[in-house]
Amino acid sequence: MPMTWSFSGGAHPHGRKGTAEAATVRLDGFRRVVLPLSQHAGAPCRCLVAPGDLVKVGQRIGEPGGFVSAPVHASVSGKVVAVRKTVGFSGARIEAVEIESDGVYEMHPDIAPPVVTDRASFVAAIAASGLVGLGGASFPTHVKLSPPADKAPDTLLINAAECEPFIASDYRRILEDPAAVLAGILHVMHYIGIPRTAIGIEDDKPRAIAALHAVIDAKAAADPFGPASHVEVVPLRTRYPQGAEKMLIHAVTGRTVPSGGLPHDVRVMVLNVSTVAFIADYLLTGVPLVRRRLTLAGSAVRSPANLDVPVGVPIGDLVEAAGGFARTPGKVLMGGPMMGVAIDSLDSPIIKANNAILALDEKEARIPDESVCIRCAKCVESCPMRLMPTAIDEASRRNDLEELGTFHCNDCIECGTCSFVCPARRHLVQSIRNGKAQLRAAAAKAPKKEANA
Amino acid sequence: MSTEARLLVSSSPHLRDRATTRTLMLDVIVALIPALVASYLVFGVRAVALTFVTVAAAVLAEAAARRIMKREDTISDLSAVVTGLLLAFNLPPTLPYYMAAIGAVVAVVVAKQLFGGLGSNFMNPALVGRVLLVISFPVAMTRWTVLDGADAVAAATPLAQLKAAAAAGSAVPGTGGLPSYVDLLLGTHAGCVGEVSVLALLVGAAYLLARRTISPWAPLAFVGTVGLFALVAGQPPLYHMMSGGLILGAFFMATDYATTPLSWKGKLAFGIGCGLLTGLIRLFGGMEEGVSFAILLMNIVTPHIDKWTRPVPLGGGVRHARSA
Secondary structure, three states: OOOOOOOOOOEEOOOOOOOOOOOOOOOOOOEEEEEEEOOOOOOOOOOOOOOOEEEOOOOOOEEOOOOOOEEEEEOOOOEEEEEEEOOOOOOOEEEEEEEEEEOOEEEOOOOOOOOOOOOHHHHHHHHHHOOOOOOOOOOOHHOOOOOOOOHHHOOEEOOOOOOOOOOOHHHHHEEEOOOHHHHHHHHHHHHOOEEEEEEEEOOOHHHHHHHHEEEOOOOOOHHHOHHHHHEEEEEEEEOOOOOOOHHHHHHHHOOOOOOOOOHHHHHEEEEEEHHHHHHHHHHHHHOOOOOOOOOOOOOOOOOOHHHHHHOOHHHHHHHHHOOOOOOOOOEEEEOOOOOOOOEOOOOOOOOOOEEEEEEEEHHHHHHOOOOOOOOOOHHHHHOOEEEEEEEHHHHHOOOOOOHHOOHHHHHOOOOHHHHHHOOOOOHHHHHHHHHHHHHHHHHHHHHHHHHHO | OOOOOOOOOOOOOOOOHHHHHHHHHHHHHHHHHHHHHHHHHHHHHHHHHHHHHHHHHHHHHHHHOOOOOOOOOOHOOOOOHHHHHHHHHHOOOOOHHHHHHHHHHHHHHHHHHHHOOOOOOOOHHHHHHHHHHHHHHOHHOOEEEEEEEEEEEEEEHHHHHHHHHHHHHHOOOOOOOOHHHHHHHOOOOOOOOOOHHHHHHHHHHHHHOOOOOOOOOOHHHHHHHHHHHHHHOOOHHHHHHOOOHHHHHHHHHHHOOOOOOOHHHHHHHHHHHHHHHHHHHHHHHOOOOOHHHHHHHHEEEEEHHHHHHOOOOOOOOOOOOOOO
């Protein structure tokens, strides 16, 4: 029996995974796509195309701007009609390539399975695939696959928790192709040299757990001394934010990532389940990351569904193709309701990291009025990082840098649990983010002052 | 294309739980109803009328204070109702109505609104009201009665009787006029309006714990410490745990949000402190009960307890030098 430590605190938002048992539907026929050249954490891409160029599916149109970066590929075949500035998922203005689709989806002729023989060629292939973390964080995967030599991971941890309400894209990925999940895991174990894998998944997904067990058991039976016998499925307590990296590591391995540290500091490599499954597909086909699975849901959506769509489809076009709005959308989110980003325009395109698009009707979208903190301590009890959100909130609102430090503002993972449980409806996460910005600004100013002195 | 839709942009999370300040206060009100019913059965309709007076005075005082201070009205958060209920529960059932009303006004205006209102007060408003009344009207505040038919007749509280019986050398509950454990459970003895029936109070407390409106740390530590203290001092521990307003204080006032610590360790420390002070007052002080003063004294040190019991973040909180 795998032992699980879980984590303290957390909350129980209603799952609302109404699409969980709906098979993924492939949607095509979009007139145009808009591909931002920064869909990942790290340096933006350099544009490789100009208006008028003809492109094919899988053709590289954005060259990585550094090691922590990921190339961008055309997700449709057609003509580049514009290279222009748009608003990226972080709110910053970034360059994007608009392609008018010819409707044919013709593959680029150079696309072929990559030749992978060792660790270096494996990491290089993943870097070329444009893969980023598909669970929402969008960190370039080849960077994760390259931990420092003195921090070689002993455990590959697959994040299949999918703890946010509504989202079922990872769940569908597991159910519809569990073999790809296992194949991807075995590739990473083999090429990176990790002896053991644990798949962390919330225990409210018994069908996915059974599907994973079935493929792992079959593989292990065929090759009893092979790596598949070192892959285990670890069911976890269903409690938000079970899928947060630090909570997941703690729950499955009992290890605690130090403040400001990364998983490799405790010898763990964490990859999202859809990310690892893509690795298997890519080594088989060589088709870069140009499509993704996502859950379209929310009270304003007419037909909630799990969809397989090209990256870059404007969200308005996507909703229309999937049945349209049932009610006027008040708020549209990239990602889940707890950590998702609200977008300001339906022209925003689907990006690689979008595991869900949620449209909330005007009633659900309403921002609640704040009232005074009554010190009920629900935020303190539920913080999975064991912080005191109400104290950070107060410090942030009076720009008290010292107290922001005292109460460990920078340790906040912005999971949203404190704001969710707050009976006074205080905008705690927003205030804590503001506090982090104050600390960043102060840190940026500090060395300059010294230089002047 | 439906680009005409105006979309709200705000920070995550975009989902909120159902509980609000108002529903939490409503939980407390619901939890106090069994004790109010018990009070009616033990002391008659006057106990209920007294409760009505303090609640009405508390709500009116809150509305008036907010209006004079030109702040938004807050009576709908129901916290003034809770203060009124708790004050009445800490008063003798025979107290003149005007005195009870004065206590309620002081509780809401002086102890709560002058410090900024709900969440900013540092002492439990109901207990401030009670202490003011004890000091101002010592005779009326210590006139204890039980119902004999339709008449209220003078009687001593269980702890006063226990003290007297212990001094006389034979403190056996249920004998020599000393109320039995069943009396303590049902509330058939002299005492404050809402403190007498341990059973009714525990029903309400169980409701609050089940709803997670309160956490168990402070009440358990409080009651447990009083029991231990009595045991060490050679007095019947259960008797001390079930009388003198301890259950009311531990579950309904040592759990007050604004005036008690935030972390579970802090709540535990708060409860132990309350228990020790209550024990000291009961066994070595001039009063028989001591719960109100113990809680108020611990309210004052709450900011310090919060400082001493700050939780350590997962990962240590000390910034880690990042490699790579």
